[in-house]
Structure formats: structure tokens, C-alpha cells
Amino acid sequence: MIRSQFLVERQDIDPVAFFREKGLRVTHQRVEIFREIAESREHPSAETIFEGVRRRMPSLSMDTVYRTLATLEELGLVMRLTHPRGGARYDSMAITHHHFICLECGEIMDCFAASGEAPLLEELTDRVSAVRSVHVEIRGLCSHCHHTSNHNLPLMGES
Amino acid sequence: MIRSQFLVERQDIDPVAFFREKGLRVTHQRVEIFREIAESREHPSAETIFEGVRRRMPSLSMDTVYRTLATLEELGLVMRLTHPRGGARYDSMAITHHHFICLECGEIMDCFAASGEAPLLEELTDRVSAVRSVHVEIRGLCSHCHHTSNHNLPLMGES
DNA sequence: GTGTTTAATAAGAAATATTCCTATTAACGA
DNA sequence: TCGTTAATAGGAATATTTCTTATTAAACAC
Ligand SMILES: [Mn+2]
Ligand SMILES: [Mn+2]
Ligand SMILES: [Zn+2]
Ligand SMILES: [Zn+2]
Numbered sequence: 001m002i003r004s005q006f007l008v009e010r011q012d013i014d015p016v017a018f019f020r021e022k023g024l025r026v027t028h029q030r031v032e033i034f035r036e037i038a039e040s041r042e043h044p045s046a047e048t049i050f051e052g053v054r055r056r057m058p059s060l061s062m063d064t065v066y067r068t069l070a071t072l073e074e075l076g077l078v079m080r081l082t083h084p085r086g087g088a089r090y091d092s093m094a095i096t097h098h099h100f101i102c103l104e105c106g107e108i109m110d111c112f113a114a115s116g117e118a119p120l121l122e123e124l125t126d127r128v129s130a131v132r133s134v135h136v137e138i139r140g141l142c143s144h145c146h147h148t149s150n151h152n153l154p155l156m157g158e159s
Numbered sequence: 160m161i162r163s164q165f166l167v168e169r170q171d172i173d174p175v176a177f178f179r180e181k182g183l184r185v186t187h188q189r190v191e192i193f194r195e196i197a198e199s200r201e202h203p204s205a206e207t208i209f210e211g212v213r214r215r216m217p218s219l220s221m222d223t224v225y226r227t228l229a230t231l232e233e234l235g236l237v238m239r240l241t242h243p244r245g246g247a248r249y250d251s252m253a254i255t256h257h258h259f260i261c262l263e264c265g266e267i268m269d270c271f272a273a274s275g276e277a278p279l280l281e282e283l284t285d286r287v288s289a290v291r292s293v294h295v296e297i298r299g300l301c302s303h304c305h306h307t308s309n310h311n312l313p314l315m316g317e318s
Numbered sequence: 319g320t321g322t323t324t325a326a327t328a329a330g331a332a333a334t335a336t337t338c339c340t341a342t343t344a345a346c347g348a
Numbered sequence: 349t350c351g352t353t354a355a356t357a358g359g360a361a362t363a364t365t366t367c368t369t370a371t372t373a374a375a376c377a378c
Contacts, residue, residue: 025345025354046335061357066336068355076313082241086365087335100287109286127268128259129305130314132298139291146288154235155289184325184374205364220328225365227326245336246364 013038013077013094022075032057033068037078043089043108081108084139098136104145111138172197172236172253181234191216192227193251196237202248202267240267243298257295263304270297
């Protein structure tokens with residue numbers, strides 16, 4: 001049985017209530033790390049999140065950042081993206097959405113749109129039982145990079 | 160201007176001719192590394208590719224594997240996937256396709272289907288100039304893992 | 319074929335990113 | 349308030365990828 005509906009809007013999550021519901025302790029670290037991501041529109045790295053939260057909480061450790069991000073990802077509150085230039089980026093998942101990543105400057109832009117996974121999964125239905133997430137990653141050149149430098153990338157639709 | 164057509168089948172690439180066309184030297188390492196991926200259906204890691212090629216070429220270094228994989232990716236001959244459990248996986252791109260990844264066992268399955276990126280990009284057309292690739296990554300549980308263990312993953316379509 | 323040029327490689331060090339280990343802390347239920 | 353134990357801090361360890369430099373070999377001119 002395939003779960004193939006889409007996540008709907010899920011904004012204004014109260015992390016305190018959410019952790020409690022899941023039986024997880026409501027630590028300052030969890031609350032602050034979640035808030036740091038939820039308030040960012042920048043797809044921050046673990047390091048960036050660490051630096052941001054550490055201003056308010058100087059004892060914070062990197063291990064807690066990674067551990068908490070993994071927890072938040074399991075809970076479905078946060079999405080981990082892998083950036084072509086190494087390292088992961090994190091994104092609060094208020095709304096299911098997708099990404100465009102510029103191969104030149106690394107900028108990540110949000111793309112909001114439904115994407116039907118059903119047609120992709122048709123041939124796999126006997127091997128796949130449950131869908132957790134669908135993510136579309138588009139790579140290319142942003143307008144800025146396209147106009148400012150010379151590139152030799154093979155693009156889609158060219159021979 | 161958005162390049163939004165799809166890659167068509169591109170099988171039976173002759174790596175020797177391809178490298179030559181691009182002005183790159185045709186080294187044994189490049190040819191063997193490309194063949195190793197092209198002949199694999201397994202989405203191998205850099206380490207796996209290294210071990211496979213090293214059997215035929217004992218002096219091969221890991222650095223050459225990474226360097227060559229980056230070159231092949233730039234040429235559009237190979238696709239790099241990031242695996243949730245760390246490390247990259249490589250895939251020969253004979254045909255544009257997408258992936259299902261099991262969050263329990265890590266297995267990667269191919270999904271062959273066109274995916275229209277145009278609707279996703281509509282709102283970004285002024286910020287995006289050229290599309291290099293579109294990749295859909297679906298995560299969830301494979302049938303085997305779904306039936307053999309207990310999970311508590313929030314799935315799509317559930318409240 | 320021989321020699322020249324230089325891109326590409328091997329080896330290992332270094333940098334990055336992430337996870338592990340363990341003593342300590344603090345969240346929370348009693 | 350107290351006890352239990354999940355969670356954290358700090359640092360070590362691991363894993364992955366990139367860098368540095370001397371050496372090799374692919375391509376090319378002769
Ligand atoms: Mn985003
Ligand atoms: Mn594949
Ligand atoms: Zn850019
Ligand atoms: Zn599985």
C-alpha cells in the first residue's frame with residue numbers, strides 16, 4: 001500500500017508541544033535549534049546553525065546540533081539537503097517544496113509546487129511499501145552566474 | 160531562457176571517443192573507472208568503485224577515483240547521488256532516471272519516468288537561466304523492510 | 319620511433335564533516 | 349524535592365573528500 005498523498009501546509013509548529021507529544025524531553029537545545037532553522041530562509045549548514053544558536057547558548061556543542069538535526073529530520077520537522085559542494089544543508093519543512101541549486105555559486109532557491117510521485121513509482125509498487133518524502137532537485141545556473149561567467153556545462157535538451 | 164527538454168537515451172557511450180572529443184587525455188584510469196560504473200547496476204560508492212577497478216589496476220589511487228568521478232559528472236556521463244547514510248553513490252546516466260531510497264536498509268532503486276520541471280520552475284524563471292539536471296528522490300520503506308521491522312516514520316499523507 | 323610538453327596520476331598528508339565515547343547535566347515523573 | 353535516565357558537552361575517533369608534490373605517461377611534433 002503506497003501512501004501517495006501530499007503533505008499539506010504545516011506552519012507555526014510549536015516545537016515544545018511537538019516534542020512533548022512525541023515523548024521527547026523539551027530541552028533548550030532542541031527548542032533553540034528548531035527555532036534557528038524555522039526562522040531562517042537560507043538553507044543553513046550545521047555549522048551555521050551552530051554559530052547562530054551558540055550566541056544565545058554558549059555551551060552548545062556541535063554534537064548536539066547534529067543529533068538534534070537528525071531527530072528533527074526523523075520527526076519530519078526538518079529536511080536535510082545535500083549540497084553539491086559538500087556538507088548538508090537544513091530546511092524547515094513548513095511546506096513541502098523543492099529546490100533549484102546553482103552549480104556555479106551554490107545558491108539554493110525554493111520551488112513550491114506539488115509533484116506527483118505516483119507515475120514514478122508505478123513500476124516499483126511491489127518493491128516499495130511506504131513513501132516518506134518526495135524531493136525534486138533541479139541543478140543548473142542561476143541568472144546571475146549565467147550572465148557573469150563562461151560555462152561549459154552540458155545542459156538538458158542539448159545534444 | 161530555460162532549457163527544459165529532457166535527456167533522451169544515451170546508451171553505449173564509447174568513453175574513449177568521448178574523452179577525445181572533449182580534449183581530455185584517454186587514460187586507462189578514466190576508461191576503467193567509467194566502465195566500472197557503466198557496468199554496475201548497484202549505485203556504487205567511491206570506495207566500491209576503487210576496489211573494483213583496483214583488481215585490474217593495482218596502482219590506482221583513491222584520489223584518481225574522486226577526480227575522475229568529478230570529471231565524469233561534469234561531462235554528464237555520471238550522476239552523483241548522496242546517500243542518507245553518508246558518502247556519495249555514483250550512477251551511470253545511460254538514461255535520465257530517478258531514485259527511491261529505503262530509509263531502513265539504504266537500498267537504492269531506479270525509477271524511470273519523465274518528470275516535468277517546468278511547473279516547478281515557473282515562479283523562478285527570472286532567477287534561473289539554465290537547467291542542467293532534474294532529479295527526483297523518493298524516500299520511504301522498501302517492501303522487505305516494511306514487513307520485517309517496526310517503524311515509526313511519519314509518512315506522507317498522514318496527519 | 320624519439321624526444322618534448324604537460325595533463326594526469328600515486329602517495330600520503332591535510333582538511334572537512336560527522337559520529338562516537340563517557341562523564342556530567344538537567345528534564346520530568348513520582 | 350528526589351531519583352531516574354535521556355540528553356548534553358567536550359573531545360577523541362572515524363569517515364569522506366581534497367590538497368600537495370614528485371613522478372608518470374598521453375599526445376604531439378619531428
Ligand atoms: Mn527550501
Ligand atoms: Mn540509478
Ligand atoms: Zn549562481
Ligand atoms: Zn529496505
